[in-house]
Amino acid sequence: MKKSVLGLTVAGVLLLGGYATTTFANDDTTSSTGTKVENFMKGFKGMMGFGHKGMDSEELLAQAKDLGIDTSGKDAETLMQEIQEALIKQEAKDLGIKATDKDIDTLAQAVQLANLQEEAKSFDVEADGKDVQTLRQEIRLAELQKEAKELGVTTDDKDAETLKQDIRQAELNKKAEELGITTDGKDLTTLTQEVYAATVNKEAKELGISVEGKEIKEIAQEVYKAKVKADAKEYNITIDGKTIQQIAEEVREQKIAKLAKDLGISTTDKSTQDIMSEIKEKDAAKLEELLGNGSFGMFGKGMDGSGHRGGGHGGGMHNGGEVQQGVSGTAASSGTGV
Incomplete structure (x- = not known):
């Protein structure tokens, strides 16, 4: 089993924070899609006091090499950015999303939307025409409704x-x-x-x-x-x-x-x-x-x-x-x- 990269530097958070806080944020009010990119981004919580480990440079280098990224002369912040972009592109390919003419932000949003649409199916949530935020909220509500019913809690109009x-x-x-x-x-x-x-x-x-x-x-x-x-x-x-x-x-x-x-x-x-x-x-x-x-x-x-x-x-x-x-x-x- 490969160890996760679970801790990043302050500079890394500032550098990649756009993805961590908007595109791939996961909190109590939203549903996690469990994507490869999200798993990597969980490392931000480590350095902010919410994780369990500090960053291991060997793990970071191993992650980069696994993705075919040249690590020579690159510091942690540079590698983290390249790893994240590589994971986004890899996942987009796996999902059949064309990366041509898309910048990394747009591609990341498309990946997340595709994952949420797939997750929505398991909760019988209609996904057509809905954006990421709407789907997150509706999936979260569906999760809570399921949990409530298991506990005998009424869900009507709540x-x-x-x-x-x-x-x-x-x-x-x-x-x-x-x-x-x-x-x-x-x-x-x-x-x-x-x-x-x-x-x-x-x-x-x-x-x-x-x-x-x-x-x-x-x-x-x-x-x-x-x-x-x-x-x-x-x-x-x-x-x-x-x-x-x-x-x-x-x-x-x-x-x-x-x-x-x-x-x-x-x-x-x-x-x-x-x-x-x-x-x-x-x-x-x-x-x-x-x-x-x-x-x-x-x-x-x-x-x-x-x-x-x-x-x-x-x-x-x-x-x-x-x-x-x-x-x-x-x-x-x-x-x-x-």
Whole structure:
């Protein structure tokens, strides 16, 4: 399995930011198409504090050489720009999009539109005559409607924001019931905090971690580290000299590779993001289950201070490069989905 290029420099972000923030941005309000270009662009989040690794120059050089790009005398920013353009052209060719007389921005938009049109089919969303932004919004709404129905939440006349709130409330109510927590008269933030604290304490007890005299943040960090190390042992991953974040990333990659193997998907010469894209196409539910089974279950997806689901990277900044801040400043999880 080929490692992903997951971190870029500030200059690289400024240089290629047009694609990162407009053409290929992926946040909680839009649907990701999982393209090769998007997978490469995820590296921008690494240097901005949302990713898991810094840039490895060897990986960058390997990516360039794989695409037939001459690396001699070129710095990282130049290579990143050439890699991105090569990936856009490669994907356009795969999709049957003619690149003649199109500048790279126009070609990138055509690639993304084609991928969104394909994704729209899986949600029975009519794509004809719709631009990228409209399709993103309609696909996102269709995803939320599907999730809501699975939870028994009504979807009639509800926009995406309302559905997100209702889904979150339904998930919390279900989890609260499992933990024996009453929901009467509690707002979303209060219930989130109580469910989160109960979940962390429950897992600490199962792992034999003492909670006496400790704040929930400290307990969460201990639970997270214990679970990551246990997973590392299961997958024969050495931990010597590695940060907990590095170990968690290796565990995540191993879990994704194993799921791919179980589904008959080859991992040879593919980045983790490429493998995830193929898994999503073949069995999105299993990928969601794998990534959703984080250190604290439903909280592994990341939440902001209001208890709303975030963009998959937790609710705040990293804490010492190990555990992110989640509900109202408490430690949630690494956001690695392990």
